[in-house]
Amino acid sequence: MGNHYRVVIGAVIILAILGGILYKGSQSTVFYFTPNEIGQAPERYLARTIRVGGLVVPNSTKWDPDAVTLWFTVTEDFNSGIRVRYAGPKPDMFREGQGVVAEGILDERGLLWASTLLVKHSEDYKVDPKQVTDKKMAYKSLLRE
């Protein structure tokens, strides 16, 4: 008799885990896009968290230390780009002309309100996968394409 209960309890737990995976998985998955993809149809990217990768346009950076806010534009072809407002300290390795990935929400004016900023190491910096962490990782797969 008890075995019957156990099977039911086990099945309920397994279903709960699977349900949680499906529900949370769809919620916490963030997709990568390029500035041009977004530029073509910005309305499709509104009001959800996205990752945008590209290069920092030279002379587009504004760093406001008192408000701890960083402004810059990312591009892939230097013709068009997405303006980013990142609320956080300027990362050590942030340079103009270098690759970054910004994660945040796009507003109707086409401004990306970024909460996370990942910066690419300079090329000759040998990065062993062992040492690379979430903050330093995600940009690489994107920018190498």
Place this chain on the structure above:
Amino acid sequence: MVSDFGYVLLAVALALSLYGIVVPHLGVVRNNWNLVRSAQYATFAIFVMVLGASAALVHAFVTSDFSVGFVWENSSRDMPIMYKLSAFWGGMNGSLLFWELVLSGFAAFVAYFYQRTNREVIPYVIATLNVVQTFLLFLLVGWANPLARLAPVPLEGRGLNPLLQHPAMALHPPLLYLGYIGFSVPFAFAIASLIRGKLDNEWVVTTRRWTLFAWYSLTVGIMVGGQWAYEELGWGGFWGWDPVENASLMPWLTGSAFLHSIMLQEKRNMMKVWNFSLIIITFALSILGTFIVRSGVLNSVHAFAQSEIGPAFLTFLALVLVVSFTLMFRRMRLLESRHTNDVLLSKESTFLLNNLLFMGIAFTVFLGTVFPLLAEGIRGTKLSIQAPFFNAIVAPLGVALLALTGVCTLIAWRYSSLSYLVRNFRWPVAAALVTAAALAALGMRHIGALVAFAVIAFTAAVLATDFGRAVRVRAEQLGIGLLAAAGSTVLRNQQRYGGMVIHLGMVFLVVGLAGSFFGAEKSMTLTPGRAAEFHGYQIFYKGPKVQRKDNATLRAAEIEVYRGGELVETLLPARSFYTTQPEPLTEVAIHRNLREDLYIVLASENEGGSVTLRVLVNPLVIWAWFAFPLFSLGTALAMFYRPRLLIEPAFERGLGAAAGA
């Protein structure tokens, strides 16, 4: 010169490992024990040769011999000797050699010490371990030769990545490898038992200590890795659900499930098929973990196919899974457990639930880690699965596991009555409710946090009351003092109390993790002489300070931390510049007390002399570290307990409630 000699040793070891696969089998087929013995000697010889090759690599590191490519890539003359040595596992090729070194040591140990006691299976244990050795030696001799030479010889090395120049990073990889490789011993015994059709509990009982040892190494390795991430990466946490971290967590989860489930086989003769499956999965996940970390698959799914290591690992992984499970299914009919227990309120049920939860967490972590790789590899879609996914599923399951720890301690094997449970759980449940109510009264509104701390209180109370009761009973029986009774209680049932000490460690670990419910973070820009207020601390920026430290220059901000008008500590968050590296490294400064960590990162030095700081308050972090001595003590206690082979109905005796397991 020395390195060429080392390479030759590896090549000979490869040949010997092939010999060590074939010959034990021949020995069994021809019933010629001399053949088995020669394979045993071959296994010893492999160890000596791999040791020699490793010594050659160490020699190259110590003498800064940059004609060896691996040394050039990972070392430089100005590095402290400790990091010159730990650079051994600072890159892929050296890591694989280290793995093979440890494995060959374990194989030699096993071949020597179990030849009499496990005579029936030992030929195939040796053969199985040699299969794994052949794979590694094949990589080392072929694509991942750590002793390969460069010409012309560079004058200076590129230096070990500064991120790795940290004491925790000298320890973290070897500990993980000890864990991974430790599981290969029970795996080899399992496979050998399947091949020989020796399907009793021998393999489980023989390798119990190896399992414990592997579990302990992996646990400490993961903790040290978290410590490194916390101090060295400067993003403010110790666990980010990064694929590299998940890679080590997966075998830990299935290994933990295995550690519990073999007790069911040891004591109750249940779960035989399941235990074979678990050790196969755990070993496969150890291989997968190394693959994920070392193949470059994380940099780019497409890049790994160009390295030869990636496909080689995947092929080996597929081979391990297919062969192992085929062997198991062939023996399936003989493996059916004769004992089943279908009483819901029994210790058996809690063990089953425990395994279900561990596997649920492992499955979640596996999906979250592998899915982005598959999505990119198959459909070309780039996506990332983020921490909230893992937290949302793993945290409730983890808290449920901790609650189960408490329930399992008090519930008896085979059958417990409801009234017995009510009587025993009165006080722990009261403790849980009081804790939750107190925290709610203090203003905590996060439901998850309230549940987590209630469960922490419940399990802590169960462990305390259970141990207290056992000690009191023993003191009365023997008429001795409480302290002496406590010692004798523990020593009389080391396995049980070793487990309880480890569980107490888990309580502390969860306290530390649950602290992240109340963390806070703020970024601030300060000019010299200015101060800011954060979470009751006054953070005063005195000015910049430049220091030399070993092979780096530190540009620090001198920060005085005050609380209640008193100076608590002067902190030096810094950025360090290494001559061999173009980019600076963040050096976090931490003020730690029992309540919380004040964690300060020097984010940037601005024009005009101001600095931007990221300041975090991470509550209760130190409590997670109290788990470390408890894990060590508990493992030691459980390690020195010697189990007996279970003869079928022997478990009938002495199964009173308190004397459970």
